[in-house]
Amino acid sequence: MMLIPCPWCGPRNETEFHYGGQADVSYPADPQAVSDVDWARFLFFRANTKGIFTERWNHQAGCRRWFTVRRDTTTNEIFHDDSHEAVTR
Amino acid sequence: MAELHGESPLVTRAETLAGSSVPGVLHLSEVAFTAQVTLRVDPKSPAAERIGTAVGTMLPNQPGQVARTERLQILWMGPDEWLLIGPEGGAEQLQATLTEALGEEHGSVVDVSGHRTIVEVTGPKSRELLAKGCALDLHRRSFASDQCAQTLLARTGVVLLCRDVEQPSFWIFVRSSFARYLADWLADAAAEYRV
Amino acid sequence: MPRTPGADLPDHPDWLWNSPEPKSSYDVVIVGGGGHGLATAYYLAVNHGITNMAVLESGWLAGGNMARNTTIIRSNYLWDESAGLYEHAMKLWEGLEDELDYPLLFSQRGVLNLAHSLQEVRDSKRRVGANRLNGIDAEWLDADQVAEICPILNTSEDLRYPVLGATWQPRAGIAKHDHVAWGFARALDRMGVDLVQNCQVTGFDRIGDRITGVRTTRGDIAAGKVALAAAGSTSVLADELGLALPIQSHPLQALVSELLEPVHPTVVMSNAVHVYVSQAHKGELVLGAGIDSYNSYGQRGSFHTIERELTAAVELFPMFARAHVLRTWAGVVDVTPDASAIMGLTPFENLYVNCGWGTGGFKATPGVGWCYAHTIAHDEPHQLNAPFNLDRFTTGALVDEHGAAGVAH
């Protein structure tokens, strides 16, 4: 049971959160202008990093905010060294 | 006020809750029909300040903080979200006050009085009872009077409010459709104290 | 000597496989010595005559998901594409024990997929119908019929989510996972294929977009063709080439009880309450759950998943209340957006990919081997794996097994 640091509510049990996968994948500015290949990338392709991964979590059972976390996907160690307030997809 | 308010979500669980209470140990009951209003506004905006003035206390700006006035409790729910609790029948007026203070600024005021009901848990075993389904640290040093948290209790989301840390007393805000489940769960959790 | 009936496994053969040093070059190098890598090498050798070949395994042979899966074998998938591939695998399973001359303990004790809601009933009937038209044995059973097949199952209407019925595939069942891997490994060893353990592939040699070999922790190895079969670790390899794959690696946990006298005659899977159970050959109950939500390469998951799984297990099987959990573990499963695998060519010449089997690739093992071997040998997909190409994510022609077939274990 990981302790996920909600930037607002503080660390809470993993079960209060919804996982959102890779952070920083932004919606194309003009989806109609991107190729099928790039659109597929946006829809289905996410980094699957082994090691330190920047990912999104939503504090579903708490303040409902989305935020990002850096976590080592081999150890579940979470790095508390950055500001989490930036919400990115 | 049954005519005015009809039936509270736990009206058919009143006995369950009362029956689960053990004098001097634990007391469970519903606090029904409070006025509840969700407020969303940028805490740094002039509107937030106006609202503070209008309701008589600044909106709490720390996570889990609760502000009180004579009539109201204001629970921090998120960085730009509060739940205001007022006396029975006061939702209309509370909304009017907030809407007026909000003025033209972006924000929202929503009546949620029926959305959740409240179960009050008091007595020395309160914390232990809650700990059976709540993973938050409810120790007096961690969750003191006038602190609140949105979290999970058993298998439902709740807002937990510590009313008194010395003579332990909590309010559990639960969505009306989950209220019976929660009451049944609490009764089941409290069963050991009756034997 | 008196043995506790059933509590023991048959003996293994006296010889299994060598642990050779890798050679400097092979016609085909297979990356990953799990079930899929081994089966692929096997059919490359048997069907296509390729034996100058190595299976490179970063750890101990078949120590990945192959060592960790709950061994459910079935072919009752919804879509034609899936049904084709899994049913092909099923047919191979039916002859595999003899072919490999190894006691695989393939036990066709049937699989029940429970339905707990009216929509699950609809979905189940839909799948049964599709299965039958695809030549797959499948039946819809009502709750009473379910109880007849598995009397220890709680089919009472008082359940929070009562069992409204189930699909039943009689030819489905379980097999002993290690034996399967070792059966392939022994056959490969006999055919002169190198099974190289403790040999992690760390990168690729290439000329332009043509792959010419692999870099490993035991040196560089030239290869005519390189086939990836690294399951949960595939992304790590693909990243070396900048090849993006739509897979996410998640923990998937399982657990076993102590050995128990036989009580559970079949395999029961429940999508709605997320638990699946069989009683393995020695008598241990083998249980699995849904995946843990987050990405992880840690081969371990979170406790609440186990806890929830056991709650569901005891609800469905009240008699399990005092069975004991002996061991829990996890694998790293590679999940795709449509819950179907990816098998085929890549943008790189001489590089092939097989991944995305997620929570359900054990059952496909011989089928994967057969089709992937074909793909590698002919440089074009077998008709059964053609739909499972990487392009489908661009065209949108997904094989979406979420909706109706549910968990794919």
Added chain:
Amino acid sequence: MTGEYRLADGGRIDRDRPVRFRFDGHDYEGCAGDTLASALLANGVHQVGTSIRYGRPRGIAAAGPEEPNALVQIEEPFPEPMLTATTVELRDGLVASGLPGQGRLATEPDPARYDAINAHCDVLVVGAGPAGLAAARSAARSGARVIVADADTEFGGSLLGTRDELDQAPAWRWIDRVTSELQASPDVTVLPRTTVFGCYDDNYLVAVEHRGEDAFTRQRAWHIRAREIVLATGSHERPLVFPGNDRPGTMLASSARTYLHRYGVLPGRRAVVFTTNDSAYAAAVDLHDAGVEIAAVVDVRPVATTVWTARCVERGIRILTNCAVTGTSGADRVSGAQVSSLPSGDAAPAELDCDLLLVSGGWNPAVHLHSQARGTVRYSEELGALVPDRTPRGVRTVGAAAGTFTTAECLRAGSEAGSDAAREAGFHADVAEVPGSPSGPVTPPQPIWLLPGLSADSDDEQFVDLARDATVADVRKAVGAGMSSVEHIKRFTTIGTAHDQGKTSGLLSSGVIAELLGVEVAEVGATTFRPPYAPVAFAALAGRDRGDLYDPIRVTAMHDWHLEQDCPFENVGQWKRPWYYPQPGEDMESAVLRECHAVRTGVGMQDVSTLGKIDVQGPDAAEFLDLVYTNKMSTLRVGRIRYGVMCHADGMVFDDGTVMRTGEHRYLVSTTSGGAAGVLEWLEDWLQTEWPHLRVHLTSVTEQWATIALAGPRSREVLARVTSDIDLTNDAFPFMSWTDGTVAGSGARVCRISFSGELAFEINVPWWHGRQVWEALHRAGSEFGITPYGTETMHVLRAEKGFPIVGQDTDGTVTPHDLGMGWAVSKKKDDFLGMRSFSREDTARSDRKHLVGLLPPAGSAVVPEGTQLVDSTELPAPPVPMLGHITSSYRSAALDRPFALALVKSGRDRIGQTIYGHVGDELVPVEITEPVFYDKEGNRRDG
């Protein structure tokens, strides 16, 4: 006296409280404080069961959870499979029997209660031996919140099995003192009988507390979040591998000592002690002093430690150094041991009579939790054991668990770790003083895995894992088959996979493998330590989330009314929804036909409160909704309502519902009953992370409102009886508009929405008024024969109108166009979620599956939902090409015939064609039609 092997005094048992029990059909007596094993030994019973593969007699080898052998099935008080006799507390009326390796489950349901509790602490101490107690005391004195848990019934750990002194007094005095001190501290939680069985991320540990068979809660799972942990889990003695090492009467030396000191039991009369290290000498000396004849101490080392030699000489105990036990004799109990000199030694071989053979092959630190906490272990040549290497932050492993084997060192290390941990947690902590403990010099053990010089013939009598009946021969076979990894050999031999998870056999097998491969033990390593540390009952983890509490039952404000009608309910997500309201004698079909008929010809009412409702507010609300719905919501006028479809970005429909514009900057969005939470989260996701510039707030108001659908040609008349301030005429209150007013005395928001195709109203009132308004409407409708209807009727009515249900007529692979809802997909917007996907190759195909209607011949049966559709009158050999499947299928009261909705390849282009449903083994003809069967012109919605 409880058993002829029970001493007259001494031990922690209560001789004044005899306990009667039955084992393998025989009645015995033990004492309160006994385990089943100690009570059996007191009665001279050594054999407990037989072994799993070879059926060999097997006895009691240990005194704790590491027991590999003494497996029992509990029969009374309630059947429980496979416990070790060494951990079963004796109780009156206990009935148990020995097991040959497979347990038996009860056939009746377990009546006991199990629960779980969350706990938080600054310092969690696991293990209450000297190290753990010292740690707990140091930490507790700092004011930190401490939890100390021990699996055993009482605190003291290994000390309970010795006659060691602390501060010149029996050790238990100190134990009692510290335990009382801990119990008296308000912020300390003392948990005996509590096994910490798993260590998960971020110092989350899970334990199970055995509260007693008669306790209200039989077992309680503790979910502990600790800031800091001290692992003082002690160690397990390791047996030795030699021929015949499995005979009953063969026992770990320290366990024999525990039986003597803790239980006042002599495990035999004449003992041979076979050891590689000093610790077994204490057993020899203590047993001797208690009256056991020690035939010899057989020590593999060339020289024994001076102090122990002196103590043995004092007592006339013979020491045979450089020797080993190389065989045993006896039938169901050891009767003799063959002792041989090791190849380099010179002591003569001998056959020693004995009824007890004590063994000690060294000690395995209990590094299970340490390893689960992601600590690493290394093989210590010096100790012949795996010891902690790197310890993660927040974790301290101390005492015997860290390879520290003297009590003095354990106490000191424990005390320091306790104060360190408290300090790390932010408390001012001193290292509490520790009691004086005599400790002599210790000579290192001489680890030995395989006795040299034995013929391979004896391999299959040398047991490596007693629980799995795995021998040296098995390991040799695995190695001979080409295996070298400990993981392969584990799986080949099944060593370490039994109930004890290799507590005694794990490292032993690594040693044997190393010997057979001719490599270092360190190179072989060990298998993975996985939770649980000790077996834990399923029910203990299932806890209280059982029966109705398995998952929340969500109910509406009108639920009790439905209950009073005795109607069956349908589970829709977590909601309970009335399915249909049968009248006496009615089955489902006739009830549904009646309900449908009522709505089509009179008036019906349905509780639709379960639909999700989201308040959307802000200056950019319109823009936001334009982005998330396929159709345009910005053009909706205040006071009006529009149906909307939401797609995922892949273009597939994922929810639908109505959208009401309630203000210039405000909308009320409704979702499907099961989809509410998912939709809200989906909207928040886009709002917060993709379009944070949009000024929009979302608030869930699902339970703010109770909602009643009033449908049918007479609905207006019914409503008119209970409202006076709403003009219900079509002009004033047109279709797809809403208005506020008073209904049955309650403030209400009334909408003109129709899911049935009839004139219909949706009445939203505050939750608290739900039932009262429902009843008022029911009363007002009585003269019109108002008929409550459930989800089934609702499904039929909407299907007659061709309205799809997301999740039933769609499955995540269906676009709005597939549904024939191109009209709901705006062509005027630059973008909305899903739009881009419509032009992908596969999504743009014209031969996709379309939602169409199907008509089986009038008078035929309803074709089951899920039925696959084919194009031929005769089935070809499989695989048979399929055209699609039936998603909804009912008998229509209005049409007086069965009809269906289906997803069919190119369906809209095939309208009028006949295809075939594959039902059982029959092919049923069905004609493809438009999906709208009833009132195509929409004349009825205005009444």
